[in-house]
Amino acid sequence: MKKTRESVPRIALSLLAIVVLSSVTQAQSSQEAPAYKITPVLSTIKFKVKASIRIEGTFERWDATLAFTSTDASSGSLDIKIQGDSVNTGSKSKDKKLKGPHCFDVKDHPYITFRSTKMVQTGPHTFDVPGTFSVRGISKAETLTFTADREGQGTGEIEGILWFERKDFELGGSIPFVRIADRVELTVDFKATRVSGPPLLFKQ
Numbered sequence: 001m002k003k004t005r006e007s008v009p010r011i012a013l014s015l016l017a018i019v020v021l022s023s024v025t026q027a028q029s030s031q032e033a034p035a036y037k038i039t040p041v042l043s044t045i046k047f048k049v050k051a052s053i054r055i056e057g058t059f060e061r062w063d064a065t066l067a068f069t070s071t072d073a074s075s076g077s078l079d080i081k082i083q084g085d086s087v088n089t090g091s092k093s094k095d096k097k098l099k100g101p102h103c104f105d106v107k108d109h110p111y112i113t114f115r116s117t118k119m120v121q122t123g124p125h126t127f128d129v130p131g132t133f134s135v136r137g138i139s140k141a142e143t144l145t146f147t148a149d150r151e152g153q154g155t156g157e158i159e160g161i162l163w164f165e166r167k168d169f170e171l172g173g174s175i176p177f178v179r180i181a182d183r184v185e186l187t188v189d190f191k192a193t194r195v196s197g198p199p200l201l202f203k204q
Contacts, residue, residue, distance in 0.1 A: 034197035038064045042191040050181035057089035082112040102172040105136045135169040158190040
């Protein structure tokens with residue numbers, strides 16, 4: 001088919017319209033997904049394990065990212081990256097053992113991480129978040145269970161617990177005459193601020 005002089009600008013206009021509409025659609029899509037920021041100074045990551053003496057503490061340095069692809073709360077993903085050598089139990093001797101080669105082994109494996117694979121809403125404000133949990137270079141499938149408070153004035157709170165077994169991650173170390181349980185509780189308390197986009201929608 002022979003192109004006329006009029007058909008050329010029409011084709012160009014059609015291509016331009018497709019590009020413009022695509023850009024508008026992408027912009028609308030990005031605007032529909034809320035963006036949140038977790039502020040470490042207002043949040044905490046702690047751990048504890050049952051023992052005949054007090055063994056619990058806080059991680060002082062870490063980063064966490066909470067992202068969504070839509071306003072559906074189940075569309076979220078959560079990544080946590082903890083610096084193992086920031087552990088603080090209030091006891092220098094305990095901290096040294098935890099950082100050592102028989103426990104976190106921070107020299108060769110400086111980070112403790114959790115990367116979610118999905119979010120499953122189990123109630124109006126509760127979620128199960130399966131993901132990959134890594135300690136001392138060993139990665140296992142674990143689940144973080146959390147409660148999310150509805151945001152007020154653009155700010156929300158996430159309180160969660162991840163239970164794991166020490167033996168699964170070869171977390172050894174011992175203290176003479178002290179009984180230490182195998183199960184460890186890792187807790188997160190995040191303050192998340194919505195920096196752009198609409199609020200999340202929770203299933204009722």
